[in-house]
Amino acid sequence: MSEKDRLTPEEALEIVNDQKRGHLKIFLGYAPGVGKTYSMLNEANRRYKRGKDIVIGYVESHQRAETDSQIGSLEIIPRRNILYNGMSMEEMDTDAIIERSPQVVLVDELAHTNVPGSKYAKRYEDVEEILNHGIDVISTLNVQHLESLNDMVYDITGIKVRETIPDIVVEKADEIVVVDITPDALQKRLKRGSVYKLDKVDQALKNFFRKGNLNALREIALRQTAEEVDEDMLEYMNEHGIKDNWQVAEKVLVCISTGKSATKLIRIGARLSKRFKCDWYVASVKCTNVFAPRYKKEHKETLDKYFALAKQLGAETAELIGESISGELAKFAQEKHITQIIVGHSARTTLETFLRGSTITRLLKKTKNIAVYVIPNDK
Structure with missing residues (x-):
């Protein structure tokens, strides 16, 4: 090996750290209620039955019966209580997860903002620490929480999304799965009370859950995932010296x-x-x-x-x-x-x-x- 080809100590350390780092999988949706948390729990149960050491770090079921039923026998890491403005609030206990050291942990709502007084300001920062300890993470995210799409989402829906996440978090994810249903099916799910309580349904249908909004957000989610897949494919082709044109996207x-x-x-x-x-x-x-x-x-x-x-x-x-x-x-x-x-x-x-x-x-x-x-x- 020539001196030119030799890795620097920093490059070698980066490779070692990447090898130790946990695997991040994200279930991505275009709106609340498409089934991200349900899909995450469903996969967790399949892995658990195959003998994987898998735990729940944080899951928000929003009192949806179908989602609650998926928790099954999965171990739940107790949440941490934080006193804020005289109220006791619950957040994910990152330190307890790391101490437990499972193979896989479920962490819902990746873009969540933690209660002041938490170890980190944002949940994706908690996830970053967990990954750095070699623990795999399965998480969920709606596309409107991506920082680069914030203005576009506001132009479409008229609603300013306050909780955002840097795009790099998703770009670095090892696997992204789109959880997709048609806007008509999502609106029916909403009307049945499967997303929000029935007294909130009419207001939701007039605002965020208008069909035009849902169609636009759905296309954004599919395009975002297509871009990630395209980048992964190009990286694979470059690594393997493939020069032929694979006509996956025009x-x-x-x-x-x-x-x-x-x-x-x-x-x-x-x-x-x-x-x-x-x-x-x-x-x-x-x-x-x-x-x-x-x-x-x-x-x-x-x-x-x-x-x-x-x-x-x-x-x-x-x-x-x-x-x-x-x-x-x-x-x-x-x-x-x-x-x-x-x-x-x-x-x-x-x-x-x-x-x-x-x-x-x-x-x-x-x-x-x-x-x-x-x-x-x-x-």
Whole structure:
């Protein structure tokens, strides 16, 4: 092993700590009542029957009979009493969990704010300490509690979520499971009194549990999980040196030059990405080939105008540089795991095609498992 490849003491310590760290699994939902706690308890009981040492650190059943019934024979770590403003409040006893040292602990409501006087201000901080002691944690979370989504959730629901959790907590989770039911089913569950007491149902249906709100929050939860899965897949592919394009999620690349058809191509890309609800990119190549036209100031100004339109429509833009236009585009498509490419019909003269070949033909040869759409140029 060369000196360059040798780990620093800090890097080695980080690897050791990661190996000791417990496994975090999160049941993620889009609203109260979708069944996160029930699902968590259901899994816990299955593990318990298989002989796992699993305990309840904190579970909030909200007096839901179905949830209470799932506790079964699971051991419950007594909560800690904290005196606050003359009242005795209950919080999870983190120290008692660590002393008990089970294989797995259930910790409900990850974004919960602890009572002043607790060891930590937020429950996710308690969970972090438990994980650092090598104990696996299974927890629950609603997507509206993610810090980065706070403003978006307020715009949709008109309700300001006060308890938030840093996105990094979810990003570092080892496993995320979406607990999903349709908004209609959730509203029926609400009307039966299975979520809140019946005297609160009408008010809930008029506010947070409006169908439009639920549909929007559900899509946010599914998208959030899809992003986490996509990151995990890319990490796996990089670790295993996989270069092929796995078409798990659509990604669109629009290839433009300084020609007039660029605007048309960008708009087509925007419509296609909207149809697939996916990420999309607009790229141009500054060609250094000896036979390529000279790159002038007006070319840069034109491209800047096209890139501004692309960004306005939600695309990421990239100005690439290389001797081969098709080569640079193919390399970019591979790096970004593109599934659909949009190009304009070649505007090269017969002589230019003879000297430099066809970009589209070369691009087709260099891309694998990617659909390429060739769009007629504007006249």
